[in-house]
Amino acid sequence: MTRPATSIDERFMLLALAQAEAAQRAGEIPVGAVVVKDGAVIAVGHNAPIQGHDPTAHAEIMALRAAAQALGNYRLEGCTLYVTLEPCAMCSGAMLHARLERVVFGAPDPKTGAAGSVVNLFTQPELNHHTQVLGGMLENECAHLLRAFFKERRVNPHPLRDDALRTPDAAFANLPGYPWTPKHLSDLPSLDGLRLHYLDEGPSDAPITWLCLHGNPAWSYLYRHMIPVFLAAGHRVVAPDLIGFGKSDKPKKDGFHTFGWHRRVLLEFVERLDLQRVALVVQDWGGLLGLTLPMAAPERYAYLLVMNTTLATGDAPLSPGFLAWREMCAKKPDFDVARLFARGNPQMSEAECAAYNAPFPDAGHRAALRAFPAMVPEQGNDDGAAISREARIFWQTRWAGQSLMAIGQKDPVLGEPVMRALASQIRGCPAPLLLPEAGHFVQEHGAGLARDAVTRFTGTN
Numbered sequence: 001m002t003r004p005a006t007s008i009d010e011r012f013m014l015l016a017l018a019q020a021e022a023a024q025r026a027g028e029i030p031v032g033a034v035v036v037k038d039g040a041v042i043a044v045g046h047n048a049p050i051q052g053h054d055p056t057a058h059a060e061i062m063a064l065r066a067a068a069q070a071l072g073n074y075r076l077e078g079c080t081l082y083v084t085l086e087p088c089a090m091c092s093g094a095m096l097h098a099r100l101e102r103v104v105f106g107a108p109d110p111k112t113g114a115a116g117s118v119v120n121l122f123t124q125p126e127l128n129h130h131t132q133v134l135g136g137m138l139e140n141e142c143a144h145l146l147r148a149f150f151k152e153r154r155v156n157p158h159p160l161r162d163d164a165l166r167t168p169d170a171a172f173a174n175l176p177g178y179p180w181t182p183k184h185l186s187d188l189p190s191l192d193g194l195r196l197h198y199l200d201e202g203p204s205d206a207p208i209t210w211l212c213l214h215g216n217p218a219w220s221y222l223y224r225h226m227i228p229v230f231l232a233a234g235h236r237v238v239a240p241d242l243i244g245f246g247k248s249d250k251p252k253k254d255g256f257h258t259f260g261w262h263r264r265v266l267l268e269f270v271e272r273l274d275l276q277r278v279a280l281v282v283q284d285w286g287g288l289l290g291l292t293l294p295m296a297a298p299e300r301y302a303y304l305l306v307m308n309t310t311l312a313t314g315d316a317p318l319s320p321g322f323l324a325w326r327e328m329c330a331k332k333p334d335f336d337v338a339r340l341f342a343r344g345n346p347q348m349s350e351a352e353c354a355a356y357n358a359p360f361p362d363a364g365h366r367a368a369l370r371a372f373p374a375m376v377p378e379q380g381n382d383d384g385a386a387i388s389r390e391a392r393i394f395w396q397t398r399w400a401g402q403s404l405m406a407i408g409q410k411d412p413v414l415g416e417p418v419m420r421a422l423a424s425q426i427r428g429c430p431a432p433l434l435l436p437e438a439g440h441f442v443q444e445h446g447a448g449l450a451r452d453a454v455t456r457f458t459g460t461n
């Protein structure tokens with residue numbers, strides 16, 4: 001492209017570059033724009049689709065909207081738009097609709113550019129009677145900003161949010177029985193940049209996807225005895241760490257955590273991974289939250305494996321064992337998580353117990369541990385109670401999948417009485433498997449149970 005740069009065009013492109021830098025500071029792809037009329041800037045805009053949950057929030061659209069507001073006119077005749085990157089088809093279309101007089105862009109965009117790189121909407125005589133185009137203005141400066149941004153993202157694809165902590169990787173080195181590759185997501189709408197860790201093993205077209213949801217204060221490590229069984233059957237396993245737990249980011253404030261937010265994250269997670277033929281595997285908070293998921297997308301779920309958990313509907317009293325647990329957590333917020341596991345599971349090695357302390361190197365990382373016990377819905381209008389009542393109706397009347405319930409009988413918190421009540425609310429739930437050796441964390445005795453579940457759900461022996 002030719003570059004008959006005038007100092008005036010360069011001056012305005014520098015202002016567009018300043019907007020691009022503002023986008024970058026906000027975690028967006030650095031593209032900026034300004035709209036000029038009669039030698040004066042009348043509007044600015046920068047790329048903001050992530051922050052605004054808005055796929056149309058490109059720099060040009062933001063600037064065009066602001067300019068039209070400033071002029072009180074949706075036609076931008078006599079205006080020039082400066083933008084650091086070649087406009088896409090959407091933005092080019094908007095400029096043509098606005099009858100913009102002129103667009104000046106910086107770097108060409110070989111992937112989506114609609115001013116010559118991929119297509120050229122501006123040279124279509126049927127579309128454009130008004131807008132002149134000039135490309136390559138301060139091209140090197142504009143392109144450098146983008147290249148540096150993407151390089152940084154490759155090196156550090158999930159920058160840490162200011163209001164969160166991230167347990168150092170070293171804390172998770174050499175954990176016994178946990179060889180799987182960490183996977184991360186931070187661009188679900190609800191996550192807003194928080195990094196969620198998950199395991200995703202086995203073939204994506206497997207006949208069953210085991211969606212394993214842990215509770216408080218555990219993480220996906222809890223499923224290490226069950227995952228190999230599911231994989232050996234040729235199935236897929238997906239096991240996320242709830243935000244605040246395991247290898248996922250940990251918001252600093254206790255008050256960050258709410259029932260509704262965590263449920264939204266899980267719903268978005270299932271949609272993003274497009275999980276099909278799901279066997280939902282739940283225990284503790286994995287069930288409090290997880291049992292409310294299938295009603296939102298029943299076609300995705302075919303099986304349920306439910307271990308010590310409950311639906312907290314706010315219309316039945318919480319168990320005395322749970323109330324005692326909640327009181328303990330409030331009185332001793334820094335309780336030793338490893339010791340909690342050791343007490344109920346004499347078969348676990350010291351290193352296995354220590355793996356449950358690994359996510360929480362200090363009190364700052366323990367906001368979720370403090371928040372979750374008090375988050376269990378207790379009254380009818382507590383956050384999560386209404387959705388749990390809706391879920392109860394779903395399991396009672398609409399659930400058409402195959403179920404298996406296993407009860408760790410040594411659990412004082414969500415043990416046999418709580419589980420018998422839950423079984424009566426799950427349509428077609430067969431008589432529960434009773435595990436006399438297992439406590440609250442049933443998964444620590446989960447290998448045999450996993451084999452049983454595979455056999456029942458696949459009809460093989």
Ligand SMILES: [Zn+2]
Binds near residue numbers: 058059060090
């Ligand atoms: Zn665009």
